[in-house]
Amino acid sequence: MKRNVCAISFRWRAFFFFFFSAGEAEKGFFSQFLSSSSSSVQCHSLSNCSQSSKKRFEHGFANNIKNVDEAVSLFRQMVRMKPLPSVIEFNQLLDRLIKLKQYLLVISLYKDMCDSRIPMNEFIMNVVINSFCLVGRVDFGFSVLGIFFKSGHLPDVITFSTLLRGLFRQNRVGDAQELFKKIVNEKLCEPNEVLYGIVIDGLCKIGNTSTAIKILRFMESGRCKPDVISYSTIIDNLCKDRMHDEALAFFKEMVEKGIAPNVVTYSSLIHGLCNLGKREEAMKLFNEMLKFKISPNVVTFSILIDGLCKEGEIEEAELMVKIMIQRGEKPDAFTYGALMDGYCLQGRMEEARRVFDRMVSQGVGPNIQTYNIIINGYCKKRKIDTAMHLFREMPQKGLKPNTVTCNTILQGLFYVGRCVDAQELFNKMQNDGQKLDIYTHGIMLHGLTNNGHIDEALSLLTMIENNEQHLSISFYNIIIQGLCKLGKFDEARALFNTLFLKGLDVDKITFNTMISGLCSGGLLKEAKELLAKMGEIACYPSEVTYNIIVEGCLKGGEDADALMYLEEMDRRGFLLNSSTFSNILDLLPSKGKDHILLKAIQKLNPIEKLASS
């Protein structure tokens, strides 16, 4: 729709005034951005250009474009044609480029179209805005909207959906919510399923499922009712939050409303059940979808295969691969990755390697994650040389190791005590500009501490603190544990006490580490005082805390206190974990015949409890 700017209502002016301040302010950079991108286009071959070509374009001509050179060549041909091809033909070319993920090229061609004064429409506006959003510049997307607006083009529901998605992609959730409210309150467009879907998904992705549910309820009151996608998004996120009952309630609700669940809905539910270790229920749902003639796809099968592998049921997982192939579903990198990880978890590296080779022979290229899985497998088996070989092989296959790859190798090097090599890799990561994350620091601190380099670990911790990098309480847990192992209780205690002053979120693990350390050093009285302190600061002792203190008391000969803690565990429904239980069993012969104590220990025996349940 093209209208005279003067005729555009006050409602629109208010909208543009509100949303453009940021985009307009950067207009200088915006034009610079466009001119720098267009220069790359000038380099492409123009040899196929024919100024006098009168050839018209067949329907769907753009779908034949295979690469950037062909697209640029065709574009040059088009702008020189007289008369010019229709705006629809330019649309098709740009749309094809979006499908080829050539976002910068779209922006650059748009600039050329502006320079050549080629007429444009809303479709081109949306394509260009989308390109800016996909290169992470939603602000320029708003600027483009302003430019089109000035020439009388009005945004539609697709424009707003694109901008909303761009805002969510850049984590500008507050702005996205603001825009959504404006769209609804000021009726800027009639929201459709797609627009609602973007908002629901964006909210879910930041963990705000409750607001997403409110949007779904709001849809029910309007013209555009919730569909299978809005329901599936909510269901998936409830499953990810381990709220399976709530997810099932939404599932039931959608079925009752006559909205048919699809393969995505079922896959999410099956994934949720697998994550909860409820394999039988997952298989029940799988059979249910078959009954309703909803065909499981490669994603559904990969979820099940992964679930089976994580439970160690690798033979069943292999069987599932056979079934999917029989049903015409081709395993992909995810499927093979799940299978490989299953073998790695069991330390069956030869079989994991065979899966790796099998996927290559099937024409499925290994990706970064595939390498990370197998490298991790070798590291865990202390086969660091094989892991390093694969690590070095990655660039030859066109794959750039990422932070996870480096973290895995770092851990592997520490496992075999190669601290110098680990430190070298850590330095290289920094020199290469590789992003360091919470895992990198955790692995470094743990590796250094465990290999007897507590001073280096402490220096690294100071460096992390000084650089104001993301601090995690787990860093301190690692160091406290290391100090306690070395019998440096004064230093551990001092560090522990500073955590409260630093305003760090001291958790159960920190307390458990400190209590465990004190017990191992025979400082039982202090350990018990610390446990009592947990309740005072509302960081309540867990099952693990009680396991630690019971074992500590028994080892320290404080049977009466051990009994008291065992009774407390019973009241709270806690069990002895298998390692504590076997440690206690070893102690028992020297404990004489305290029947009450023995009875309490037996009562909290996890194996007997499991058998009786």
Added chain:
DNA sequence: TTAGGGTTAG
């Protein structure tokens, strides 16, 4: 506009 794999810490 919806679904799947990999790295730390008691």
